[in-house]
Amino acid sequence: MHHKNTPLKACAAGAAMLLALAACGSDTESVRESAGAFDSALAFDSAKYTTIDVTIDGVQVPVRWYKEVCYVAKPTAVSATQATLSGATNTITNTACGYQSMNIFVPETTAASNDAALYFAVNNGGWFASYIKASVADGASFNSATSNVGAALKAGYVYIDVATRSRGLTAADGSYPGKAPAPVVDAKAAIRYLRLNDARMPGNANRIVVNGTSGGGALSSIIGASGNSADYLPYLASAGAAGIDANGRSTLRDDVLAINAYCPITDLGNADLHYEWLYTLYGTRAAVGRNPNPDGSAQLAAKFAAYQQGLRLSNGSGTALTADNMIDQIRQEVIRSAEVYMAAGGTIPDLGEEMPYTSGGATRTYTNDWLDVDNGTKKVVSIDMPKYLKFVATQAAPKAAPAFDQTGMSVTAASGESNLFGTSSQKYSNFTEYGWDNNDAHGDGIGYDDTGITGSRHFALATTPVMNQVKLVNPMAYIGGADTAPYWYVRHGTRDRDTAFTVSINLTRALQADPKVQEVNYRLSWNQPHAGNYDVPEAMAWIEQTLKAAAARGL
Structure with missing residues (x-):
C-alpha cells in the first residue's frame, strides 16, 4: 500500500x-x-x-x-476583468494566480x-x-x-x-x-x-x-x-x-x-457527430421545431456510423457497439435507470399521465407518452425511443447545429467550445472540418472563407495546433x-440534452475494455437534467467502498 x-x-x-x-x-x-x-x-x-x-x-x-x-x-498573470460562461463579466482580485x-x-x-x-x-x-x-x-x-x-x-x-x-480566459497582456x-x-x-x-x-x-x-x-x-x-x-x-x-x-x-x-x-472532436446523429435519427429536431441547419445536421449525422465503427468498442455482450445497435444500448440504459429508480421506492407516471420535471428552475409537467411501466412489479413494460428523445428535446431545446464547434457561423448566434482551441493570440478557432469549412465570419482569419484552405488540409498542417489540442482533452485517446x-463512477441524466447519451456510453465501454480499470459504475440517472452531485449518499458510499477495495489491492 x-x-x-x-x-x-x-x-x-x-x-x-x-x-x-x-x-x-x-x-x-x-x-x-x-x-x-x-x-x-x-x-x-x-x-x-x-x-x-x-x-x-x-x-x-x-x-x-x-x-x-x-x-x-510560473502562474499566468491575468486581467482583472474576465468573461463568464453566462456571457457576463466578473472582476477578480487574485490576478497573479x-x-x-x-x-x-x-x-x-x-x-x-x-x-x-x-x-x-x-x-x-x-x-x-x-x-x-x-x-x-x-x-x-x-x-x-x-x-x-x-x-x-x-x-x-x-x-x-x-x-x-x-x-x-484573458491574460494581462491581452492574449x-x-x-x-x-x-x-x-x-x-x-x-x-x-x-x-x-x-x-x-x-x-x-x-x-x-x-x-x-x-x-x-x-x-x-x-x-x-x-x-x-x-x-x-x-x-x-x-x-x-x-x-x-x-x-x-x-x-x-x-x-x-x-x-x-x-x-467530452470527445469534443466528434461530439457534433454524436449530437446530430442522435437528434436527427428519428427526426427529433424537426419534431420540436429546432432544426435551423438541416443540411449541416444531415452531413454531420452521416459521419457518425463510420466514426463509431472505428472505435471498435463492445456493447457489453461481446458484439461490436455500432450505430446499428447504439439506440438499443440507450434503450437498455434508460430502462435500467427507470427500474433502479422504482426499486428504490420511486413511482413513475403511467402512460397518459402527467410527468413532472424541473427545467430552468421551474417545475413543469409533460404527458408521459413514451414509457410504459408496472409500478407494482417495478419493471418497464416498453419504451418508445422516438417519443423519448422528443421528450428530452422538449424539456430543454436542442443546441443549434453544430452543437459544439459553431463559432463563426451565421446559422447560429451561439459559440460552443470553439474558443478552447487555437493559439493564444486567437480568440477562437474552429476545431472540426465542418466548422472550419462553414465558417462565414469574414475577417476573423479562421475558415476556408478567409484562408482559402479546406479543413482537411488545414488540420493536416504541422503548424496547426488544433488536432493535437483536441487529442489532449479527449479521454478516448488515452x-x-x-x-x-482504476475506479470510475459516471452519471448522465436521462433528460440531459447538453451532450448525446452516446458520449458517456462510449466512454464507459472503452473503460470497461481497459484491463487496468477495476470498476466502472455507470448509469443514466432517472429524471435528471444536465447537472451533478444529485446523488450524494450513493456517490459517497461508492467512494468509501472504492477506498476499501483499493486498500485491499495495495493501492
Whole structure:
C-alpha cells in the first residue's frame, strides 16, 4: 500500500525541501521528488492556515483552510476583468494566480492523518476557465445527505477546490492563455503539487478522487484517462509544475485513484457527430421545431456510423457497439435507470399521465407518452425511443447545429467550445472540418472563407495546433494507453440534452475494455437534467467502498 513516509514528514517539516529530502534520503520515491526544477519553489507551508467552523448535520466541525495555494511556479498573470460562461463579466482580485491555485479544507479530525482521501473538485462548467472558489466558508451549514461538500468533510476527506485556466480566459497582456490543454495541464500540476508535498500535508495523495460536472466531468475524465502521459510534459514545464526536471522529464506521477464524473462534455472532436446523429435519427429536431441547419445536421449525422465503427468498442455482450445497435444500448440504459429508480421506492407516471420535471428552475409537467411501466412489479413494460428523445428535446431545446464547434457561423448566434482551441493570440478557432469549412465570419482569419484552405488540409498542417489540442482533452485517446484511473463512477441524466447519451456510453465501454480499470459504475440517472452531485449518499458510499477495495489491492 502506498502509505506516506512518516519519518520523512517529520524530517522535512520546517526545512528547505531539497535539503530535507537529501538528509532523510530513505524513501526512494520521495527522493525522486527532489529532482523537479521548480520543486523548491513549491513547498507547502503546513502552518499557513486559518481555522473556520462549519456545521454538518447539526454538529460543529472545525476545519483548517489553506487559502489559495498556488500550485505552479510560473502562474499566468491575468486581467482583472474576465468573461463568464453566462456571457457576463466578473472582476477578480487574485490576478497573479487566481486561475492556478487551490483552496484546501481539512477537517481538524483529519489534520494528523496520513491516509485520508483527497476529494479533488474541478469547477469548470462548460469547459470555461474556473477562478478559485471556496466551497467551504466560516459559519456554513451542510446537510451531508444533499451536499457533496458536507459529506466529504464528514467522511474525513480533505476537500480541495481547484481552479484552472481554460476557455474564455484573458491574460494581462491581452492574449488567451486558456487554450487546450491548459485546464488538463493545470489539474495535473495541482495533482503533482499534492504528490510533491504529500509528506507535509494531511491526507494521502495516492488516494485522490476527482469530482466534476459538465465541463468539469469532462476534465475529470481526461485527468483520469491520461495519467502520467508524457504528452503533457512540455506544457507542465512551461507552467512551472512540480516534478519536471531541467530536461523536461517527469519525476512525479499525476495519475489518480478514482473519478466521480457527471454528464461529461467530452470527445469534443466528434461530439457534433454524436449530437446530430442522435437528434436527427428519428427526426427529433424537426419534431420540436429546432432544426435551423438541416443540411449541416444531415452531413454531420452521416459521419457518425463510420466514426463509431472505428472505435471498435463492445456493447457489453461481446458484439461490436455500432450505430446499428447504439439506440438499443440507450434503450437498455434508460430502462435500467427507470427500474433502479422504482426499486428504490420511486413511482413513475403511467402512460397518459402527467410527468413532472424541473427545467430552468421551474417545475413543469409533460404527458408521459413514451414509457410504459408496472409500478407494482417495478419493471418497464416498453419504451418508445422516438417519443423519448422528443421528450428530452422538449424539456430543454436542442443546441443549434453544430452543437459544439459553431463559432463563426451565421446559422447560429451561439459559440460552443470553439474558443478552447487555437493559439493564444486567437480568440477562437474552429476545431472540426465542418466548422472550419462553414465558417462565414469574414475577417476573423479562421475558415476556408478567409484562408482559402479546406479543413482537411488545414488540420493536416504541422503548424496547426488544433488536432493535437483536441487529442489532449479527449479521454478516448488515452484509455488503454496511459495509467488510467482504476475506479470510475459516471452519471448522465436521462433528460440531459447538453451532450448525446452516446458520449458517456462510449466512454464507459472503452473503460470497461481497459484491463487496468477495476470498476466502472455507470448509469443514466432517472429524471435528471444536465447537472451533478444529485446523488450524494450513493456517490459517497461508492467512494468509501472504492477506498476499501483499493486498500485491499495495495493501492
